[in-house]
Amino acid sequence: MEFFLSLSYKEWIKMRLFVAIVLALSLALLVYIYTDLAHQERMEGASLLVYKFITGYHVLNTFIKLPLIASLTLALSQFLPEMFNKRLKLTLHLPAHEYDIIGSMLMFGVLIYAAIMLLTYVALSITLSSFLPTEYVYIELMAFLLWAVAGLTVYGFTSAVCIEPTLHNKINIALIGISATVLSFWAEYVRATYLFPMTVVLAASGLLMSVYATSRFKRGIM
Amino acid sequence: MIKTIRIILVGVTTIVASIILPSMLKHATDKPLTYKFAVYSELAHTIFYYDYQKNNVDITDKQGNIYTMAEADSLMPIYNYRQLVQMNKMPDSIEGIPVTQREVLNAVHRITIDNDYIDWPDDKIGMLYESMPKRVGLVMPNDYFRFTPTGIEFENAETHEIDEAKSRTYTNALHKNGVSFPIRSMSGDVNARKRYDEGYFITDAKGELFHMKMVNGKPFIRNTKVTDTLEVARFTMSLPLNHNYYGYIISADSSLWILNAGDGAYSLSRLDIPPISLGKESVRVLGSMFYWTIYVTNNEGRHIYVVDSKDLKLVDEDFLPSPEVWSEKWLSKLFFAYTELHHYDSYFDYPRIKFGGWLALIFNVIIAGIYIAARYRRLSRNENIASAIFLVITGVSGLAGLLLVPNERHQQLINK
Structure with a gap:
């Protein structure tokens, strides 16, 4: 535990500025959603807003960008500095197994990402509940939840691309990552209900790819 | 450990490729499926x-x-x-x-009957209009309703507070008229620009079809009694200009019926067309004064049925085969198995493995042969056999998995 906390502190120093940026972006999007819904309700009336949702309107289309940008920013802020001058080598020389080290680093990144998404989720649910019937709040929130999990795919594969020692394998992993990301964001809203298991598997394999890349890095494959 | 991780990653990449590659081929070549x-x-x-x-x-x-x-x-x-x-x-x-x-x-009507997907998600929220407004033109209500397990609930659209009095009136009326809860499904036209309103048709827990609307602010609920004749699989509301009927019923035995609007009575007429495959065919009706044309489209093609508008007897029919899809033809040659996320019979997207064609096995054997020929010195005998079997089954997708996921042994040998 102490080991995890110390490593986390090191990660936090690298990431804190970017965490603030992502939080600011999330806040900006929330303000946008709120003003947009309030504007529609004022201009068209509350009934028409509900009517639009019954006939298939959705409000979260701008929010799909948040998990994408957040995960990309966090992964880059965490692993890009490690790759300059091969700093990750130092970390891997700590008296612990490479899986524990990279596992802790990834876990910290995932926790930070999850915390940001959780905050956004709560704020979003409060915002939407003041405008929409619970049924539609649920649909929109489930869509956001799926995108939040899909963001982990981006996080895992971006980290793996950073860590992977050889250039041509960086490109290969990027190809897999882009394909997996396309699949993670394949469908939206109700249509994507049953895509959750696949998205979780893809997110997990992204993180696994980072572990795999670290093991290759540790053994000095170039 | 590291070997297990690699095997998992190759597996996941293979599945990803088996979705991405066919869908790219389709996306690059698909043309609209248009019929005359x-x-x-x-x-x-x-x-x-x-x-x-x-x-x-x-x-x-x-x-x-x-x-x-x-x-x-x-x-x-x-x-x-x-x-x-x-x-x-x-x-x-x-x-x-x-x-x-x-x-x-007045006799012209076009309607698409809800039959495209077997699992189309039902509306959860409805809006009950006043069916007999004092002035011409419908006014959008300022509340919406939902069915609870034991009744109905009206909520104000702005404050989202439940209108207790209205909810109680309607719940009582529903119970009094023999509606058994929970409700299975409801069908209504929520469109604000419809010419007139007929409220909602609801299928209750026993499968009976009820008509619910608001007349002069009061609940109007009637049992249509259609279950005496048939079992309702799906009801689609329709509001023709001549007010002749309420909508279409697809019965459990796959025939198509219309629910006629008489003077306060509900009667059924069967359209004299062959059975419709439930949830797998799209059904459109183009009605006019003398004849109605029904277009039933499925994977194989489009059936055209013409019925007389008076007695709904079949007058003429024809079949247009589906235009050949270039990508489908090639997918069956290139992929022994691939994965699809979007399906013609389901509203929801989820991975489903599809069988391409036996011919693709020849292609897969060639791929496996080339791969093994290029790699056999670097792999052990067991690895060679495993890769060969894997490639024969998965083909191009498996090749993508093996090539894209970095290979330990291969790299170390190069370093030596």
């Missing part, structure tokens, strides 16, 4: 086809005769009604029956 538009001629008594090309329209009949636009206009006066009126060529009577503009326009 079928119209029944009231005068020639046969089906005509309008084939809309880029710059011209080819008009043929079922027998293959070719017609000019002017000939077609006069042979299908109802379909080309507006054109004929504009040219002052509209006949006063068709087949000896006098026609007026009002009758022709």
Whole structure:
């Protein structure tokens, strides 16, 4: 535990500025959603807003960008500095197994990402509940939840691309990552209900790819 | 450990490739699946086809005769009604029956029956309009409703507070008229621009079909009693201009019925067409004064049925085979198995493995052969056998998995 906390502190120093940026972006999007819904309700009336949702309107289309940008920013802020001058080598020389080290680093990144998404989720649910019937709040929130999990795919594969020692394998992993990301964001809203298991598997394999890349890095494959 | 991780990653990449590669092939080559538009001629008594090309329209009949636009206009006066009126060529009577503009326009109706997907998600929220407004034109209500497991709940659209009094009135009325909860499904037209309102049709826990609307602010609930004749699989509400019927029913035995609107009574008429495959065929109806055309489209093609508008008896039918899809043809040659996320019979997207074709196995064997030939020195005997079997089954997708996921052994050998 102490080991995890110390490593986390090191990660936090690298990431804190970017965490603030992502939080600011999330806040900006929330303000946008709120003003947009309030504007529609004022201009068209509350009934028409509900009517639009019954006939298939959705409000979260701008929010799909948040998990994408957040995960990309966090992964880059965490692993890009490690790759300059091969700093990750130092970390891997700590008296612990490479899986524990990279596992802790990834876990910290995932926790930070999850915390940001959780905050956004709560704020979003409060915002939407003041405008929409619970049924539609649920649909929109489930869509956001799926995108939040899909963001982990981006996080895992971006980290793996950073860590992977050889250039041509960086490109290969990027190809897999882009394909997996396309699949993670394949469908939206109700249509994507049953895509959750696949998205979780893809997110997990992204993180696994980072572990795999670290093991290759540790053994000095170039 | 590291070997297990690699095997998992190769597996996941193979699955990802088996979705991405076919969908890229489809995306790059797919053309719209268009059918010639079928119209029944009231005068020639046969089906005509309008084939809309880029710059011209080819008009043929079922027998293959070719017609000019002017000939077609006069042979299908109802379909080309507006054109004929504009040219002052509209006949006063068709087949000896006098026609007026009002009758022709009122009898026209187009509807898509909810049958495209077997698992179409039901509406959870409805809006109950006043069916008999004091003035012409419908006013959008300021509340919406949902069915709870034991009743109905009206909520204010702005404050989202439950209107207790209204909810109680309607719940009591529903119970009094024999509706058993929970409700299975509801069908209604929520469109604010509809000409008139008929509220909702609800299927209750026992499968009975009830009509629910608001008349002068009071609940109007009736059992349609259609379950005496049939079992309702799906109800689609329709609001024709002539107020003749309420909607379409697909019964559990796959036949298509209409629910007639009489004076306070509900009666059924069966459309004399072959059974419809439930949730797997799209069904569209184009109705007019004399004949109704029903388009039933599935994977194989489009069936066209023409029924007489008076007795709904089948008059003519035809079948247009589905245009050949270039990508499907090639997918069956390139992939022994691949994964699809979008399905023709389901509203939801989820991975489903599809069988391509046995021919693709030959292609896979070639891929496996080339791979092993290039790599066999670097792999152990067991690894060679495993890779070969894997590639024969998965083909291109498996190759993507093996090539893209970094290979330990291979790299170390290069370093030496």
